Amino acid sequence: MKNLKINNRFTAELPADPNETNETRQVSNAVFSYVNPTKPSNPKLIHASKEVAELVGISKDEIKSEAFLNTFSGKEILPETRPYAMCYAGHQFGNWAGQLGDGRAINLTEVEHNNDFFTLQLKGAGKTPYSRTADGLAVLRSSVREYLCAEAMYHLGVPTTRSLSLMLSGDLVLRDILYNGNPAYEKGAIVCRVAPSFIRFGSFEMLTARNELKNLKDFTEYNIKHYFPEIKGEPKEQYLQFFKTVADKTREMILHWQRVGFVHGVMNTDNMSIHGVTIDYGPYGWLENYDPNWTPNTTDSQNRRYRFGNQPQIAQWNLYQLANALYPLINEAEPLEKILESFFTDFESDYKTMFLSKLGVFTLSKNDDKLITALETVLQLSETDMTIFFRNLSTIQKIDSVETAIEKIKNSFYIPEEISGDILDSWKKWFAVYLERLKTEELSDENRSEKMNAINPKYVLRNYMSQLAIDAADQGDYSLIDELYLLLQKPYDEQPEYEKWFAKRPDWARSKVGCSMLSCSS
Template sequence: MKLHLNNTFNKELPADKVIENTRRQVLDACFSYVTPKKTANPSLIHVSEEMLVELGLTKDDAKTNKFLSIFTGNEVLENTHPYAMCYGGHQFGNWAGQLGDGRAINLFEVAHSNKQWAVQLKGAGETPYSRTADGLAVLRSSIREYLCSEAMHHLGVPTTRALSLSLSGDEVLRDVLYNGNRAYEKGAIVSRTAPSFIRFGSFEILSARQNHTALQQLTDYTINHFYPEITSTGKQKYLDFLTKVRDNTIEMIVHWQRVGFVHGVMNTDNMSVLGLTIDYGPYGWLEGFDFGWTPNTTDAQHKRYRFGNQSYIGLWNLFKLANALYPLIEEAEPLQHILDGYNSLFKEQYETMMKSKLGLIQNNDTDSELIGRLEETLHLIETDMTIFFRNLSNITKEDSISIAIKKITEAFYNPLELKDEIKKHWETWLTQYIDRLQQETQTNEQRKQHMDGVNPKYVLRNYMAQLAIDDANKGDYNLIEEFYQLLKQPYSEQPQHHKWFAKRPEWARNKVGCSMLSCSS
């Protein structure tokens, strides 16, 4: 097994001077060296063949004991020095101080085919940032992260990736609902990858501690390696950096809204400065279209991270990043100017995205109203987001309203509720929509092809992930493989898998793991 190592983060940035792996405040450093915990009896459950190729590895490499040992933390690859990153963060709107990689350990960086990949293990043991936790992860959360990160990639959503999913052979004690009922679960480790795992909180912690030297080092490092297109100097360089992060954050969240993904815990320590979806914890997929839905039990009361609020939280988090970068610029006005551009940019990109979901290419002044009316109408009756938008492409310019309604009825959880005022609202919107289609020059077939390329048929529905978890806990990993293959082609019809193009079953409506999730993993 040969990897082209190209470590940069732990070579170019300041390291923790304390070597002992003890929980503590780590000062004047961007990371701490740490060795993964050896596991009892590791075994490989699944590996991403695509990520093997990205890293320059083969299927045969994945079958070796060395691969298993390295990517479960039982062996440290020669000439590498694993480490955990130091960062802080605002959690649910409050400054939490130092957080850091409490259960993630970066193994090394790999350069292959003109790409740079940081490779880390999640669930490989305690670090100086573990606080009171054990640094481990359980099978259920590891399956969710492994499958979802790869599914998001194939949906076209900027994301971290996953290389492998393994059992540790250890039992891990967890309180799933934080209600005092702790139980042992199977321990697991995900090997995940990204160009970098640097977060908003990586800058916040250095700025909060007034370590401006390290702050500038980290910012320069990030620009040099991940934003080489920034060629400006002085203060303008850091303003251009914030602009790039703003634009990438907008792009990422617009994609989330497009596919109905709710991150669930958009704390600043969970925000990538590369605009990647990172840290798959209590995330969820919209079943019924609902701007007010959040999958996170911790967020159930205030719903800070609900589906309809994700764009605003993106801006709030960028304000915190801007505050962290202020010592490098020392002028508030240019930072504010960048942030002031967020809402108009987001609105423009969101509307463009929604028009693509509706199959509208021509410009029309009424499109904003059409989109707004649709979002209001979708809230009148519980309507499956994925099925609705996928089936909407079957409506033609020539359809009557009654035929159009029949084509989307499958998306309604209770079609009998489609009556009286609710039915009138739907008929009004469909009338406006079909009238609008008359102005399009593309044929029905062309429009359907376009819409089916942006409205997925298959997503990792919450109940699907739970089914895979339930089977895996019994030692059956067939659903993991089935979903992994299914979600590699989310926009294809795949008639052999049509049973997964279905509304959430009623048994899953309020089931733990299907409707609400905790951060316990």
Template sequence: MTPALVHRYLDALPGDATGGHHPRVVEHAAYSLVEPTPVRAPSLLAWSDALAKDFGLARPDTTDSSWLDVLAGNRRWPGTRPYANCYGGHQFGHWAGQLGDGRAITLGEFIDRSGRIHEFQLKGAGPTPYSRGADGRAVLRSSLREFICSEAMHALGVPTTRALSLVATGEQVVRDMFYDGHPAPEPGAIVCRVAPSFLRLGSYELPAARGDHDLLRRMVQYTISEHEPTIDPQSPEAVSQWFDAVCRRTAALVVEWTRVGFVHGVMNTDNLSIHGLTIDYGPYGWLEPYEPNWTPNTTDAQMRRYCFGRQPSIAQWNLSRFGGALAPLVDNTEALEAGLERYAQVYEASARQMYADKLGLAALEGAEDEALLSDLFKLMQQTETDYCLFFRCLAEVPAEGAPDSLRALFEPAYYRADDLRGPVGDALLAWLARYQARIGRHPSEQRREAMNAVNPLYVPRNYLAQQAIEAAEQGDLSELERLCAVLSQPYSAQPGAARYAARRPDWARHRPGCAALSCSS
């Protein structure tokens, strides 16, 4: 079965008429038509059955390679007009000018079984006009990481783009993983990403920066008409209402990142979706030892601009750049300024409730609860304490009983178990006594279940992904398949899956791909 195809984006907005893959400046256009570059020997490595079911798609098999050829970029899907988006962005706080889809090619817009429209996009499908001289390809390690994390985030309940397939190209791609002068060939792969659209803040920044207000206006009108059903596109307040909606969604997204311990790694404005989705999985990471200043991105190792603790403020900074881009379309910028204030309000209220949920409380009530939370994070920073595992352990704490008996309960969350028998352990027990007193005032039989429903047991830790990568590079897909299966049920303990819930092992502390990653992919 082939899902129905529409062309809203291509029909509504102007495209680049030049044609070809050669790098160039593209003006007065939202996209460039471009064909994927065929690969030598495609083979299917991973497939999302859950996502495919939404579109009535069957897993490609050896008896029919047509679907596989489409997902590898070797065959045109009937009726499609593949294209790459033109956009700009602020990267690490500085305006970077034109960027665009340098290795992502959108196949088209497809209708799922419920009538919703989604774009299918191949990442790593070859050069586009925005490749800036690069090859437009992607390596297996980055593509596999995106496939795993996209589907894991969906299972975690975090808004995200999805991943339909992971296809090996049968070709080698040369990359300098840490930009240290040691390029090496790696196996190539293509991931098929799925989203309502791949429009991002930078999609509107570029025409605004160029003074191309006609294109900017058309893009905003299209976006509101097709993606914001609750906003009247003819209303004088439509632009400010849309901005407000993007601010709200972005605030909710960052709260969800914080809840599960996700660090994006490259929160440039071209990597933030207008839909409030996690997009562009590059050097992401999962907070293992709790450290707000931690970032997985080696490029950001000195500035730590995009570290875990700064993600909320960076999101607001990015939105301020986005609001500035929309300013030429409104008569009064006060409404846009109100949108930024709304971001702060939504983030603060949502974050308070999120932390209450993680603690098993109905709400954070007053200064006492605020101190309980802040003192917990100070305690977790005193020694290496696993962020996700600590809250899973906390759900097992009874409302009554001597705290002294609880040291062993928290051993899975501490990277140095001996700390629990010293001052750190004493401080933990003192905090637990306060916590027991707090939950004892409002006991709930459902507290454990409620906490475990928001505090995941399984997350795609970098070392787990790296193990799957290394096995896949040797032709063994069993680890990838097992990991994806476990991550599809992140909140429930699964038989035989204890090692996927374990804290990061010592061998992975400084190993490339496990603790530190780069933008090279």
């Protein structure tokens, strides 16, 4: 990989843990620890993204090389680099968890290409000082899900980390998939993730919690200097601008999550990126039945803290924790509080515009709030597939009758026989208002449909689709990974050859492990 331009800004400019052993421990006065990946016994490349390779400066031919295999499986270390794991803390499910850190992620290096900087990180490459009682490894099922989902999100237009490669380690890993006392050996795997950096809200929380205020100041200024160079002014003003920028980027990310029906499942502060990109794809899922109370995470099944409808509120809560972490640098609560307050007012305004655009409504009217609220209510009267409903909505024309409109979206209902009586009346009332609203739009049906189809995806990575690819991959068949990868590169296109994937979740997937809810087990 001769064109990889190595840049080690993070390790060159920030304090390192002086202890270079690999024993789990509490790390103080440092933001990272040097660590080497565990060497896999027999690595094998399953899939690699040529697009992401090109993004970071790796040629298509180099993907096929032994150097690529060895580097991104953790078997060999790139010249002039020292891999490291980051130290950070976090709030998990609303509770302070103290030191967490990269327990199963190892940053290989930063690279520079076309004036952009990228961090290359291996997930599942072995133990670090932050692994606690875990082994730092990952299994095939979680790695397939992460690899595919990051790329699916990117092509949906959602800010996200990227996936460079997916490899088998050749080793078996012991996991208890449901945490019910039935562990079993699974195939080990490693994903190479790519992002501007993997710095989290919890990185700042760690420094403030330990009263390492000089390190907090230096670390914040490092982030501004390298990732937000447009921020200028006096130090205090820069810190506030940094927080405002992170809040704005976070708001934009959550808005896209709600637009496509994505549920992260583990919105802990250690899983929130300062870049406003989606990181740490664990027990995520796409909203199939439109249910704002749904969470894909078995650990969250009781309190549903990270349910779909609560993601904006949790984002704001997490930003409160970041504000608390930055407070010692600013020593004024009011300007931070103003940013936090504006987060939600701005989100509500953006959400309204976004939701209306999903409906094909591009001019504002005084009754639009009622139109949105009424739809959110009627969507929950009977199980209705979010993706199929909004995609089919674009086929409706201004001259359609209410009955014709309902006919055009009826295949989004999971239990069609329920659409009768009061439920059918509710749908008729909503469509009567909606059709009248469409008549006030100047766009032709054709132009409106085109704009709606650029906002409402036809294809998303439903959990059952991932599970089918995982089951096949476990048998050594990687063709479905490749098929889904190609499908999800064009999620807004019709792609008639893949029409079979434009379908509701099958009945067999309703309660199947890996298809309905998932644990954090990897």
